[in-house]
Amino acid sequence: MNKTATASQVAVIGLGSMGGGMARALLAAGFRVKGFDVNPTNLEAFAAAGGTVAASAALAVQDTPILVSVVVNAHQTENVLFGAEGCLAAMPEESVVISSATMAPEAARDLARRVEATGRHYLDAPISGGATRAAEGALTILAAGSKRAFTMAGPAIDAMAAKVYELGDAAGTGAAFKMINQLLAGVHIAAACEAISFAARQGLDLARVFEVITGSAGNSWMFENRIPHVLEGDYAPRSAIEIFTKDLGIIADMGRSTQFPTPMAGAALQLFLMTAAAGMGKDDDASVARLFARIAGIDLPGQV
Amino acid sequence: MNKTATASQVAVIGLGSMGGGMARALLAAGFRVKGFDVNPTNLEAFAAAGGTVAASAALAVQDTPILVSVVVNAHQTENVLFGAEGCLAAMPEESVVISSATMAPEAARDLARRVEATGRHYLDAPISGGATRAAEGALTILAAGSKRAFTMAGPAIDAMAAKVYELGDAAGTGAAFKMINQLLAGVHIAAACEAISFAARQGLDLARVFEVITGSAGNSWMFENRIPHVLEGDYAPRSAIEIFTKDLGIIADMGRSTQFPTPMAGAALQLFLMTAAAGMGKDDDASVARLFARIAGIDLPGQV
Structure with missing residues (x-):
């Protein structure tokens, strides 16, 4: 068996906005990529980009030493690996799971233990950067795992990321x-959505507010990135409200299990839940501004 | 009367960390600066920097066409201008008040009306940028007022600011x-203090957290500026907790008076109030992290 040739083959499970982009970045870097997703639309886009569609997760990983799992959460990752249609058992004995779903550190530690119990390797590798940077192979990856996991995952990680933080050998640290x-x-x-809606209530010129705040101490990466969606009234989901009901829900769980209060995250979670409850769960996460506009009867572009 | 010579004279009322720096920037730009403060320590520092100490606010503004008022809030500004020791009546008939205290827009509108009723001019000119930039003449000024107010205030504003946003002719817009x-x-x-304390509870390397977050989508200007205080355990006040109990209190008042909910600002206000209640009101505003550390029994440098 030619080790180098085998290592240039990667399976990607989960071909949504992030996983689909990561698969394309791997193709662009010269990997042969087999992919699987439960959504046929994602499979078609992947095939059109030059990927090899597999009929199941288990078939995608056959003879493939690197699995990139980019599903929604810990539960789906567990299903990908250990479920009825799970694929871990079908992977070569010497192989690595690159696990990129956002999840609680304890869930990542648990998955790592179970993968390593089979002799395979696990890289806790959550991602950051959005769909565009995923497709460019320019993500930030927050990685933790054994030396062997890093070594085996290295070429694929390099193809997907512009920046890799190596955060130690304990799975769960990347997740944390x-x-x-x-x-x-x-x-x-x-906060950005609250502030821009409050500015609207005060009768301010919102384009000017954007200009002033992005040049002032009140700025954040998210204010700068999301408020243009509000100013343009464009709520097509680059990242959806549901991502944050999920992720701030994990924060709430972590806070309870470690007895640590997170009042700011708690207030934000309630706003995302209200926005989802108002029917905007699958819309862009800047839709929190539309919630404020609806509640307070103010006029914003693209209001529902 | 030599108009140019007269215009190069400025009075500064309030010589604290911001006003003292602004007075020094005016001195450095060649203005003759008369100053007043109720705190003798501030007066001594101002005299040492080359300023002329006045025995009262009213004496500071005599024959001085430009007043810079840099006190704590609307109430103090009102006292400076209209109180028993107030100075507006002592100012030349053709003169301008540059009002830099943070206050509600309605308070700025009210002060402007009352100043303009005497024939004098009012520039609503809140500041941003911190004490260091104040002393360098490198503040950001958010200015609104009549054309005449802008014209008269112009040379002094230019000496104090690196960036001036001209926000229209209606006083109150700068405040908003x-x-x-x-x-x-x-x-x-x-949020920065909650997140860094939560990271400590999770056992993470906090210097590494600072590095990762400042390179990620979770970054904010404040996270980048304040978290080094937490990592160094240095809570000497660059800006105090009490500034935010005051300013988020104004937000709460504005929200009630315009019927607009601000749950994120409300949650933050409660954290600043808790930190003040725990005896840290005059300490650096990053002390919210020490509040979390104390509540949750985690170890941070400089903990009280």
Whole structure:
């Protein structure tokens, strides 16, 4: 068996906005990529980009030493690996799982233990950067795992990421860093939407507010990135409300299980839940601004 | 009367960390500066920097066409101008008040009306940027007022600011923009302190958390600026907790009076109030992290 040739083959399970982009980045870097997704639309896009569609997750990983799992959460990742249609048992004995779904650190530790019990390797590798950077192979990856996991995953990681933080040998550390980022990201989106709606209520020129705030101490990465969606009234989902009901829900669970209060994340979670309850769960996460507009009867572009 | 010579004279009332710096920037730009403050320590520092100490606010403004008022809030500004020791009546008939305290837009509109009723001019000119940039003449000023107010204030504004946003002719608009900035700044400080303490509870390397977050979508201007105080355990006040109990209190008042909910600002206000209640009101605003550390029994540098 030619080790190099085999290592240039990767399976990607989950071909949505992030996984689909990561698969394309791997193709662009010269990997042979087999992919699987439960959504036929995602499979068609992947085939059109030059990928090899597999009929199941288990078939995607056959003779493939690297699996990139980019599903929604820990539960789906567990199903990908250990479910009835799960694929871990079909992977070569010497292989690595690159696990990129956002999940609680404890869930990542648990999955790593179970994968490593089969002799295979596990890289806890949550991602950050959005769909565009995924497709460009320019993600940020927050990675933790054994030396062997890093070595085996290395070429694929390099093809998918512009920046890799190596956060030590304990799976779960990547997940924990990602959750800290999500806590802040969620709070900042909610605050940006509250602030821009409050500015509208005050009768301010919102384009001018965007200009002033992005040049001032009140700025955040999320304010700068999301408020243009509000100003343009464009709520096509680049990242959906449901991502943050999920991720801030994980923060809430982590807070309860470690007895640590997170009042800011809690307030943000309630705003995302209200926005989902108002029927905008699958819309862009800047829709929190439309919730404020609807509640307070103010006029924003693209209001529902 | 030599108009140019007269215009190069400025009075500064309030010589604290911001006003003292602004007075030094005016001195550095060649203005003759008369100053007043109720705190003798501030007067001594001002005299040492080359300023002329006045025995009262009214004496500071005599024959001085430009007054810069940099006190704590609307109430103090009102006292400076209209109180028993107030100075507006002592100012030349053709003169301008540059009002830089943070206050509600309605308070700025009210002060402007009352100043303009005497024939004098009012520039609503809240500031942003911190003490260091104040002393360098490198503040951001959010200015609104009549054309005549802008013209008269212009040379002094230019000496104090690196960036001036001209926000129209209606006093109150500068104040409103400042409050939007303060809403975001307060929420971001509270969120940064919650996130870094939560990361400590999760056992993460906090220096690494700072590195990762400042390179990720969870970043904010405040996270980047304040978290080094937490990592170094240095809570000497660059800006105090009490500034945000005040400013987020104004947001709460504005929200009630215009019937607009601000749950994110409300959650942040409660955290600043808890931190003040725990005895840290005059400490650096990053002390919210020490509140979390104390509540949850985690170890942070400089903990009280």
